[in-house]
Amino acid sequence: MRVGVITFPGTLDDVDAERAVRYADGEAVPLWHADHDLKGVDAVIVPGGFSYGDYLRCGAIARFAPVMQEVVEAANKGMPVLGICNGFQILCEAHLLPGALVRNSKLHFVCRDQWLTVENNETAWTTRYDRGAEVLVPLKSGEGGYQADQRTLDELEGEGRVVFRYAGGNPNGSRNGIAGITSANGRVVGLMPHPEHAIDALTGPTDDGLGMFLSLVDSVVGA
Amino acid sequence: MARVVVDVMPKPEILDPQGQAVANALPRLGFDGITTVRQGKHFELEVADDVDDATLAKIAETFLANPVIEDWVVRRVEA
Amino acid sequence: MARVVVDVMPKPEILDPQGQAVANALPRLGFDGITTVRQGKHFELEVADDVDDATLAKIAETFLANPVIEDWVVRRVEA
């Protein structure tokens, strides 16, 4: 299984996403923002960081990168795509996922170990989890508040497209405590917390995040 | 060369934690009588004369603002 | 109730990485003819009628702007 990991100028967690793919026995394929080329990968991860410094709005500039046009096209054909943190913001800006991320309600950057409830275990990235399971992964962001209009929220909730919800308190003012959502077909997932930083209890709070990358293997290999 | 100003504001129904923080802080600093504060962005552009209003609107709509959460206004100003 | 707008901009000689990032991105998005972009903040306040201009200036100077690196302008607008 080949998983592309995009690097934009200012991307930071690309090395971590690549490591997580390797831990799940996948092959990580670096993708460069300026290329019109997905190098034949089976799935794409848009990793965290501060693409283009997060200037203007998080993800606003990265969204227009040539590689993102390829990602949008591939995603529309059903390729699994995961956006983590800044990657989630980019996927929202690119309209692959609805809504937007705004400044944390307390205005500070927050780095902490965060409990999440898995609410949807049928996406390409979450089949290894039990529904209702609680996982502990790092959250580290300054603009992680999920916002969408009421109609969109109702739709997300009604269709079971909220994938992760913050447990034990809302760390950033996200509406409905939403930590991660999925596209209508369950192939594109975006979340603010960092599963790729929870793949080994030595360097993360747990290895709870590894399940997302193992799930991907299942869905790609099983497909 | 023309001078163009674009103001981008959070939509009224969207939570504005920054504006809120300012509004909450003002009375503590001894400034009373400010009932609401909303905080957005202010852009000042220098623009070639052949850039028309439709293009400016497109720049604001697709790039400077995120219409999911923000409203925008474009204004040409005298230099 | 009066409506007041405060625009806060980085001083001209101060680096404005945000404005610069926007300016660099525009040609890549196919928008030409925008030579400079500066990005600042835009505040909209609802203000009681007895808040005078001096008070507004003080709020802008001491709180909304960081006068070490930013300039500000206060404007009363019609509602």
Added chain:
Amino acid sequence: MTAEILKVDTVKDAESTPDQEQPYRELGLKDDEYARIKEILGRRPTDAELAMYSVMWSEHCSYKSSKVHLKYFGETTTDEMREKMLAGIGENAGVVDIGDGWAITFKAESHNHPSYVEPYQGAATGVGGIVRDILAMGARPLAVMDPLRFGPADAPDTRRVLPGIVAGVGGYGNCLGLPNIGGEVVFDATYAGNPLVNALCVGAMRVEDLHLAHASGTGNKVILFGARTGLDGIGGVSVLASETFDDTAGAGKRKKLPSVQVGDPFTEKVLIECCLELFAERIVVGIQDLGGAGLACATSELASAGDGGMHVYLERVPLRATGMMPAEILSSESQERMCAVVRPEDLDAFMAVCAKWDVIATEIGEVTEGDRLVITWHGEVVLDVPPRTVAHEGPVYERPIERPADQDALQADAPDRLPKPADGELLELVKTMAASPNLASKRWVTQQYDRYVRGGTVLAQPSDSGMIRIDESTHRGVALATDCNGRYTRLDPYAGAQLALAEAYRNVATSGATPVAVTNCLNFGSPEDPGVMWQFEQAVKGLADGCAELGIPVTGGNVSFYNQTGSTAILPTPVVGVLGVIDDVRRRIPTGIGAEAGETLLLLGE
């Protein structure tokens, strides 16, 4: 934009107007220093030369008050201590060999005053500066730490500076993708009006990739790359703006500019990746970051450490502001810039890497035969100096030293004069202490720092030391701790510095790592105060003797003087950073008890 060339002060002008008055005092030069510059040059300096000498001979760049004392570190370092040291005091940052072919470079630096003026940007650019120092050694920066000192927690000014400083450290470090693995937050009244912002960065490289800052090889090109040069931080030099300069501020001078620099961490992140790719392609002969004193420092240091001279065409420097004068361009402290020396045949490859990362790169000069640093401006020579006299042979002072008169009284005021808590009061006392700002949890601060990025952080807050994995295949790693108790140091600077060293050493050792090297950031009051100089001398002696005793060398550091409000100096604060090595990070020892049931608690030592 007009292409009109501003009239500037050239070497020819300097020769023909030997008696022209110059504002050297406003630039911080003493009468005898100015006289020495004239003697070196055999004429009066040009504006550009005056700007260069004045910034390079400042306390901050020349170490003129501390040099005679810092020598002691070298004198007390034995060959055995030197064994693992690949670069030491005098280089941008110290480097130690940690085995398996890995070299670690680490250094701390202060950004105290700028952080008081503009807390967010001051702290942010402090982090940016130390990271570039580490990068300039050829290493990938891997983590940062931030020893901080503030006035009383409830003082209004602390409320102004603390949130900004913390947000600045976090904002810049987080955006660079460098985990923050430790630091300090200490409150004391003497830091009111003079907070301390020390920043430490650690990086790693393969031993053979070590880069030292020098410009050698006649014909090699000098490249300036990174951000454009603007009017940042040139407040002082603006007195030189030419009389013919058309400025609305009147009196022919530039209006007083804020000497604040604004950081752009995004540009720095891209610059880091760009440099690492350049290193990997082996097309960098010498490299130097632009920090305090900007191009004046980079060009003179590169030339001084190299084996030739250098010619710089200053008009080629990409500018952010119009109408900048040579003196201003030379002393601008615009951030996120580096200067490299490259062989002519590698120039295209160098430019290609910069283009890939969208980094502006400009050939601004070349290494020449001879031993002069010559700078021209549109064909006219505006600077022609022996670079060693600027960078390495600045003034050296033996400042008067005197043990303060109140030292005995302070020491006599021992704790046994304090009332002992009565029965039943102990619990209250413990609670009061636990809630005091200096002992309370630092989570409000550390929660704003990314500790996870890059996936190598094995220990961070609230551990005794920070630890990162260097090699994913062998699990080799390093641990770091910084410490200093300014109150102890005030009571006895010699023992206080040793206690700081011992504490950092213990914090590293208890995590399972073996301490191998030391850096420091020596924050003191005015060197013109003999009492402060005594504290400084004692602290240096104490730290050096302590290091000799422990057998680990001081590989670098930083001195920050003039930390005082009015005539009140801060507590002497020699922050000590200790680096340790651990063969296998999986065997780290986390802080805290209760990880496993049935643990036995032992107290070691007295």
